[in-house]
Amino acid sequence: MRAALFAAILTLAGISAAAQQLDPRRDSLIARAKSLELNTPYLPPPGDALEHHAAGFVQVMCSAVFITGLDPDFAAENVGYFTAPYKQRAKLGKPIIDRAGKAVHVTLPNGGRRTARFLGDQGCVTLPTGQTSFSFKPVPVASVLPDPATQAWPMGDVLPRDPLPSELDTAAIRAAVDTAFQPAAGMTAAFVVTWKGRIIGERYGEGITSHTPLESWSMGKSLTATLLGILIRQGVYDLEQPAPIPEWQGRNDPRAKIRIADLMNMSSGLRIRAPQDPDYDPSGPYPDHLYLYTGGVNSFHYAATRPLQWPPGTIGRYHNTDPVLVNYLVRLGVEKRGEEYLSFPRRKLFDKIGIRSMVMETDPYGNFLTQGYELASARDWARLGNLYLQDGVWQGERILPEGFAEFVSTVAPAWAADHRPIYGGFFWINGDSLFPVPRSAYYMAGAGGQYTLIIPSHDLVVVRLGHYKGEAVGTESLMNALAFLMRAVPTSR
Numbered sequence: 001m002r003a004a005l006f007a008a009i010l011t012l013a014g015i016s017a018a019a020q021q022l023d024p025r026r027d028s029l030i031a032r033a034k035s036l037e038l039n040t041p042y043l044p045p046p047g048d049a050l051e052h053h054a055a056g057f058v059q060v061m062c063s064a065v066f067i068t069g070l071d072p073d074f075a076a077e078n079v080g081y082f083t084a085p086y087k088q089r090a091k092l093g094k095p096i097i098d099r100a101g102k103a104v105h106v107t108l109p110n111g112g113r114r115t116a117r118f119l120g121d122q123g124c125v126t127l128p129t130g131q132t133s134f135s136f137k138p139v140p141v142a143s144v145l146p147d148p149a150t151q152a153w154p155m156g157d158v159l160p161r162d163p164l165p166s167e168l169d170t171a172a173i174r175a176a177v178d179t180a181f182q183p184a185a186g187m188t189a190a191f192v193v194t195w196k197g198r199i200i201g202e203r204y205g206e207g208i209t210s211h212t213p214l215e216s217w218s219m220g221k222s223l224t225a226t227l228l229g230i231l232i233r234q235g236v237y238d239l240e241q242p243a244p245i246p247e248w249q250g251r252n253d254p255r256a257k258i259r260i261a262d263l264m265n266m267s268s269g270l271r272i273r274a275p276q277d278p279d280y281d282p283s284g285p286y287p288d289h290l291y292l293y294t295g296g297v298n299s300f301h302y303a304a305t306r307p308l309q310w311p312p313g314t315i316g317r318y319h320n321t322d323p324v325l326v327n328y329l330v331r332l333g334v335e336k337r338g339e340e341y342l343s344f345p346r347r348k349l350f351d352k353i354g355i356r357s358m359v360m361e362t363d364p365y366g367n368f369l370t371q372g373y374e375l376a377s378a379r380d381w382a383r384l385g386n387l388y389l390q391d392g393v394w395q396g397e398r399i400l401p402e403g404f405a406e407f408v409s410t411v412a413p414a415w416a417a418d419h420r421p422i423y424g425g426f427f428w429i430n431g432d433s434l435f436p437v438p439r440s441a442y443y444m445a446g447a448g449g450q451y452t453l454i455i456p457s458h459d460l461v462v463v464r465l466g467h468y469k470g471e472a473v474g475t476e477s478l479m480n481a482l483a484f485l486m487r488a489v490p491t492s493r
Helices: 002-013 017-022 026-036 049-068 072-078 170-180 219-233 260-264 288-294 299-304 321-336 344-353 378-389 404-408 413-417 468-488
Strands: 096-098 103-107 113-118 124-126 188-195 198-204 374-376 442-446 450-455 460-466
Touching: 049 072, 049 103, 049 113, 049 124, 049 288, 049 374, 072 468, 170 188, 170 198, 170 468, 188 378, 188 468, 198 378, 219 260, 219 321, 219 344, 219 374, 219 378, 219 404, 219 442, 219 450, 260 321, 260 404, 288 299, 288 321, 299 321, 344 378, 378 442, 378 450, 378 460, 450 468, 460 468
Parallel strands: none
Antiparallel strands: 096 103, 103 113, 113 124, 188 198, 188 460, 442 450, 450 460
8 A cells, every 4th residue: 555655656746657557546547538539640759769868967957057056966866857867867978067158068879969058047948959049038037025134034034033832842843854854865955844834844955055946846837827827816817718829729629629727737638648647658759748848849839739639628637738838828928918928927926925046947939847847945935835825815915816726726627537636726636645634735746756735724834855866765754754744733724
């Protein structure tokens, strides 16, 4: 039972095909999907798989070195296996770090080279094969927030000096923090716990601080949901409307029936291959799910030109097409109003809730790839988690629509139809009790053991970030730490 449970947790955040084989629902998932499948073709992504792995490697290395500040040798060994599998790295040349040019280069066995460049506020971006420039102009994105050392938490970093409330078990909280970092093989980099918005437990690994942006991977899907939620609040979109993707507006295009809610629920029905698919064959062609990171193409257009595999809203699958297309909607909505797209998250979200460290990376066309290419500190993820804990309201200002937090934390209908009460609106749900917290908890999850849990019943937000190599051990340490927190904090609602 524990082996299957643990495999399922890893599957949520990573790409373990072996874990999929352990899922007792696998056969029924495949059978139901087959019964609804449409007769449409599948065209695999173009290009060579190792070339794509190399693109993922230079991107990971560039972000680790120029954003997080890690030692290159440490980064090459320990971070970012999602788009650059550890075994594939051995087939590539040692990454060349060009600090003066703020770039990373990796050479392939055929002599070809992939390059990622640090572009400031847009983070690191990988150049398409054979190109030396990008198809967009980087934009400086300045924060209007003052020095965090001058502001009280949560807008700043000044913490209260008074003791924790007596109803909290401080010994159990300390045990939870200790447990999150044990054993060392878990490679936990940051752990932050807030209760009713107040930080009650916090620790960082060697070389990491409360301001260090760390690899976060698919936690960015929840950030994508938040940006769309802001536009819904502003009246730009409605969850129930058909998604106004330009590529779907041709006559009798069946994709025009895909609602925005279907995209948010990971149930668009678009045909791609993803390592999380129950019928995924790792010997097959390079998966589109990863190509949307590593292809060096206009990711919005690529996702929008995939055909339907199932009727919209009928089958739930963890596919990157859906968050990529929601990011497409964000760009369309912002630019339609004549606003600058790359600064939109800073203006309308980050500066409003005290987030300073978040770096959102793009494809070579300047499209946000926050289905997984973003980095932020643990405190900043805790701020975002608390925005949801507070039903989208921050210090009296409503940022997300009323009921939006309920939508993202409610099981998606297509996933419920498969008896998998684990996915909502770009948030995972603890409906299978994968974590030792109430089933009402929901969370952001990213490959390599990145988590932000929102536990409304206990007014808790728990953030755990770690270096990718420690994913399995680190996730188990988090589970044990959560058990301590359930004893430390009283039920409040």
